[in-house]
Amino acid sequence: MTLEEKLDRLEAIVAKLEEGGVPLEESLRLFEEGVKLAAEVKAELESARTRILEIMKAAEGVFEVREFEP
Amino acid sequence: MNDQVYTPSGLNRLVRQVLEGQFPAVWVRGEVSRPKLGPTGHLYFTLKDAQAAVEVVQFRGLRPLAYIPADGEEVLVFGTLTLYEPQGKYELRARTVHPAGIGLLRQELEALKARLEAEGLFALERKRPLPPYPRRIGVITSRRGAAIRDIVTVAARRWPPAELYVFPVRVQGEGAEWEVAQAIADAALFHRETPLDVLIVGRGGGAAEDLAAFNTEAVARAIFASPVPVVSAVGHEVDWTIADLVADLRAPTPSAAAELAVPSAAELLERVRDRLRRARGAVLASVDRTEAALRRVLARRVFRDPVRTLLAPMDRLDQALRRRPLRAPEVLVADRKERLIRAMARRPFRAPLALVEEREERLDHIAERLSLVVRPHLLAAQARAERLIARLEGASPLGILSRGYSLTLGPDGRPLRRAGEVERGDVVETVLGQGRLRSRVEEVEAGDPRGEAGPA
Known part of the structure; x- marks a missing residue:
């Protein structure tokens, strides 16, 4: 699941819970899923380190990628 | 022609005024020759083509000039004309100088914009x-x-x-x-x-x-x-x-x-936290609704006053059974009896509420600590509560008694659960499908733990 899909799913879960009419067991299951998604998003954002790469053209349509050194 | 005689200074001043006042700003393209940066920071060069040349000066203004052309470079100059009075030579006072080939004349630029816009870019x-x-x-x-x-x-x-x-x-x-x-x-x-x-x-x-x-x-x-x-x-x-x-x-x-x-990752995380708060609020609201539903079930008369509720339908039952002959096999009757007794023996009228309270407490726990460990217990408790409610509702006396149960009441009018509750000689009353029996107890066998309160 991509980050965007996780955030969309989280929004959908909240919308469904707030709409009401979800049986208690189902709402607990959804809540648990939401907690899990939120934890994953948080971990993903907090563990990420920005990478900076430089693209060199080796030939037409062929590229070399290396770490960017300013 | 007027007759005025000018000095060279006067003439040059006049020509300069005409040039500066009436000649429009121009774009000129040409090759740079002998560029020179003066000690004051002003730039001087000659702009030429194959046949002619014009002197160009660019004053430094407030900051040093960004671009100094090289000898032989093709440039575009935008500026106004003036006259250098001491020598009587006109020159181009540049406002901008940039390499030709990159820049376009302003009107060319406007034309390009118009064309690209018309194309929908x-x-x-x-x-x-x-x-x-x-x-x-x-x-x-x-x-x-x-x-x-x-x-x-x-x-x-x-x-x-x-x-x-x-x-x-x-x-x-x-x-x-x-x-x-x-x-x-x-x-x-x-x-x-x-x-x-x-x-x-x-x-x-x-x-x-x-x-x-x-x-x-x-x-x-x-x-x-x-x-x-x-x-x-x-x-x-x-x-x-x-x-x-x-x-x-x-x-x-x-x-x-x-x-x-x-x-912004920080803003996104704040949004995620907000959604979790909202989800938690919605789940707690769902618990409240479930609890209210449970309370409605528990408020029914059969749970508030089981004995009276059990006895009240008897008369209606009598009539119903009179119309529809009984045909319940012995086994079914015995099984039903046993379950009814068990249900009553467990004091079921209190248990669901306790389960709701337990469930709420555990939900608070899960929501506060986001702990997933307690969830299976919580769900098990909930499932048990739901099964119990379903059974209590199935234990409606009408449904059971219509299938051949009878109920034996002791001398004090309460249902008998164990044979040991009466003694030899006591008068008991048995409520049957059709009518009632009043009997005197001949013998009490209290040894069986399941009791003797079955059909008389």
Whole structure:
């Protein structure tokens, strides 16, 4: 699941819970899923380190990628 | 002709006034010869073509001149005419000097804009939205200078998941527009293998003539053809270049381009926390609703006053059974009896409420600590409560008694559960499907733990 899909799913879960009419067991299951998604998003954002790469053209349509050194 | 006789000074002054007052500003293109920077910082050179030459001066103004042409270089000069009175030579006082071949004359620029606009390159309905959570960000700019530094700094601070793919180019000087256009095309090829989410194209601040590469058809068409949404970042607050007009989004500076291209992780996490709070509130509301439903069930008369409720339908039962002969096999009767006794023996009228309270407490726990460990217990408790409720509802006396049960009441009028509750000689009353029996107890066998309160 991509980050965007996780955030969309989280929004959908909240919308469904707030709409009401979800049986208690189902709402607990959804809540648990939401907690899990939120934890994953948080971990993903907090563990990420920005990478900076430089693209060199080796030939037409062929590229070399290396770490960017300013 | 008038008869006035001028001195050379007077004549030169007059000619100068005419030149400065009446001659429009002009663009002149030519080859630079003998450029010289004076001790004052002013620039002097001769502009020539094959047949003629004109002297050019550019005053330094408040800051040093950004561009000093080399001998033999082809340049475009924009300026006004004046006369150098001591020598009586007219000269071009330049406002801007930039290399020819990159820049276009203003009117050419306007014509190019009009043409590209007519073709729909600037059309607003063609602008693409930027993806909300970009991961790979292409950056087309000089590998040196403030622009790349600003973009990297802002992107890394706001959005740690960003991966920046830098396509280095020269952003000014002869041929810069082809390098920029080629890099945009390269990014499109690169994108086929490694999809880019957004492309930032630009440079740091510069004088108007330094932005020339971004005012070209080559760059405009490259941006228009880009499969990746483009943010322009030509560092000029006021003037919009053609690149700005074609880009999907225009940022006034490279830092601003990075701000626009990536979201803020901190804001996103705050939003996620908000959604979790809302989810928790909704779950607690759901618990409240379930509890209210349970209370409604428990408020029914059979739970409030079981004995009376059990006895009340007897008369109706009598009549019903009179119309429909009984045909319940012995086994079924015995089984039902046993279950009824068990249900009553467990004091079921209190248990569901306790289960609700337990469930609430555990839900609070799970919500507060986000602990998933207690969840199975919670669900088990809930499932038990629901099964119990279903059974209690199934234990309606009408349903059971209509199938051949009878109920034996002791001398005090309460249902008998154990044989030991009566003694020999006691008078008991048995409520049957049809009518009632009043009997005297002959013998009590209290040994069986299941009791003797069955059908008389």
